[in-house]
Amino acid sequence: MTSIDLSIRAAAAEIQLIGVTKSYDARTTIIPPIDVSLRPGEFTVVLGPSGCGKSTLLQMIAGLERVSGGKIVIGGREVQDLEPKHRGCAMVFQNYALYPHMTVAENMAYSLKVAGVSKAERTERVATVAKMLGLADFLTRKPGQLSGGQRQRVAIGRAIIREPGVLLFDEPLSNLDAQLRHDMRVELAELHRRIGATSVFVTHDQVEAMTLADRILILNKGHIEQFDTPKAIYHNPASVFVAKFIGSPPMNILDVTGDGHVLRLADGQVVANYAGEGSFRLGIRPEDISVNAGGSIKTEIRYREDLGSHEILETKIAEQTLRIAMPFGVEIDTTQTLSLSFPQARLHLFDGENGRAIPGAFGDARSASASVKEYQ
Amino acid sequence: MSSESSLFGHRWLPLLLVAPLMLLIVLFFYVPVFQAFYWSFFLEQPFGGGSEFVGLQNFRRVLTDPEFWAATGRTVVFMLTASSLAVIVPLMLAIAADRKIGLSYAARNILVWPKGIAGASIGVVFAFIFNPFVGLMAPLNTLFPGLWNPGIDGTDAFVTLVAAHVWSGIPFNFVILLAGLRSIPPTMYQAAAMDGAGPWRRIFDVQLPLIMPQLFLTFVLEFTESITSVFALIDTITGGGPGGSTSLLVYKIYVDGFRGFDLSGASTQTAILMVFVLLLAACQFVFLGRRLNYER
Secondary structure, eight states, X not given: OOSOOTTSOOOOOOEEEEEEEEESSSSOEEEEEEEEEEOTTOEEEEEOOTTXXXXXXXXXXXXXXXXXXXEEEXXXXXXXXXXXXXXXXXXXXXXXXXOTTSOHHHHHHHHHHXXXXXXXXXXXXXXXXXXXXXXXXXXXXXXXXXXXXXXXXXXXXXXXXXXXXXXXXESTTTTSXXXXXXXXXXXXXXXXXXXXXXXXXXXSOHHHHHHHOSEEEEEETTEEEEEEXXXXXXXXXXXXXXXXXXXXTTXXXXXXXXXXSEEEOTTSOEEEEOOOEEEEEEEEOGGGOEEOTTOSXXXXXXXXXXXXSEEEEEEXXXXXXXXXXXXXXXXXXXXXXXXXXOOGGGOEEEETTTOBBOTTTTTTHHHHHHHGGGGO | OOHHXXXXXXXXXXXHHHHHHHHHHIIIIIHHHHHHHHHTTEEEOTTSSOEEEOTTHHHHHHHTOHHHHHHHHHHHHHHHHHHHHHHHHHHHHHHHHHTTOTTHHHHHHHTTGXXXXXXXXXXXXXXXXXXXXXXXXXXXXXXXXXXXXXXXXHHHHHHHHHHHHHHHHHHHHHHHHHHHHHTSOHHHHHHHHHTTOOHHHXXXXXXXXXXXXXXXXXXXXXXXXXXXXXXHHHHHHTTTOSTTTTOOHHHHHHIIIIISOOHHHHHHHHHHHHHHHHHHHHHHHHHTGGGGOOOO
């Protein structure tokens, strides 16, 4: 699988969504107007909980759903009113959607057949794609005789055989078991490098998003919460929603109140220095919390999960759950009250009302952690 | 014994439970069938009073009768035209109803209703609808006198029969075929659309191949049933006329047996018809049945 085969290489197309919106009637708006631009050859993962409109968005790009408004531009061409076949997209479906009455070869060649490609060329293209996907020995089988992973490969083969400029994936790995999902992820990443088509991959699995994406587009109720690289999304979440959605276990979000000098929990404990007043939401990742005897924040352990490589402590602080990830080998006395400190450089501050991140809130964080103690 | 014994601990209980049904089947199917086969080797007296074994003489008589072959020919023509149409028309309706075209939801309901109407009633209704003077075709007859008259023209009468049969076959076949179409996952159409296949192409490349099991079922049932169920229609619409042009085998058997009192001749024809139907069904299963199932 390592030799790079250039015989199937698409001219990647740019995808632009300009004010694209979808509503079924006056009251139910699935997707409010959205503006986004996907670069040619980029692998974009659309991530969101079920019902956030991510599949609808994909189907609108594919032409399987009509847009209620706005423009879709693929490779410089306005396509929102064109049929799927004229948009230059190919799609891989969650349930594979292979034609059960056709062989593997017929399944992959169907789009070419419809397009009127000669039989000789179809056979040749099928052979190339089958070799690339390790399906050469299965060409005469029917989908019913294949395993889940093989079916998924056929579905991918069917999509790439037309050398589309845009590849769309609708949760293609969610029907596979964990091991296979991992293997297919690796294969997909490799395939993308080789084919270079602009890819849009819809999923609710953050691991798939983090590992596959050049950029992740996080959708919440049709709104774009954040569109950025996996690194940026992990380290600088733009909102509470993103912060809670990415990371396992997810980021801790604590309700805090600012008095102009410090941020306090509901029980009065000071957790950070901040000059703002009012209610805020403070985020810290479980792995960023440091447990030490000198820590000023006190909490009770309620539950511990040993995951081998690390341990998750679930604690309660001011009636809110706080999860702490402990590296392997750190001994903790669970009977005692736990002393913690939150390194200010690792803290994230969000607006208490709309949940949007307040960037640079702890810009001067380095020196602050020491001064917290003075208020105790 | 495996799991069966835990379900039916009592040895005779299962037999006892199916006994009423078996009794009915034996009484109203196997006994008459056996009787027909038995009589086909005897010369029966029309009003009782003993019978005489004649060997194959009845078969010789029936098989050399040109009227028998004419009725058989008409039966085959009816079988091919009426049952094909009785599957194709509901198929078109089902494909339309499966799409989200206007009123398809209401149509799905309404199209099932004829199922509740007895064959004889359908016959009476169609005799009226196709009446050359007051029916649907009456206006055409005033424009082109003599164009349509099933009472005189054998072909017109035959067409009336076929139309009535097709209409009565719509509900059942429609329901079966629509269920088949509904079971095709929508992503299959989406995949075909992405592959560039338009709606018509999708019908032939995706829908029809995937409802082959349902199509096969309806064809087998139609082919075997059209031969016998047409009796009620003939009896009420044409009475076998005009000039015997709509006297199909099943109607001829009735006329020979119960009007002509040729019990042996009618029994012989019944036996032949039965063997024909059995062979037909067997052939369909052997040649078509096996290739039609896919693992979804």
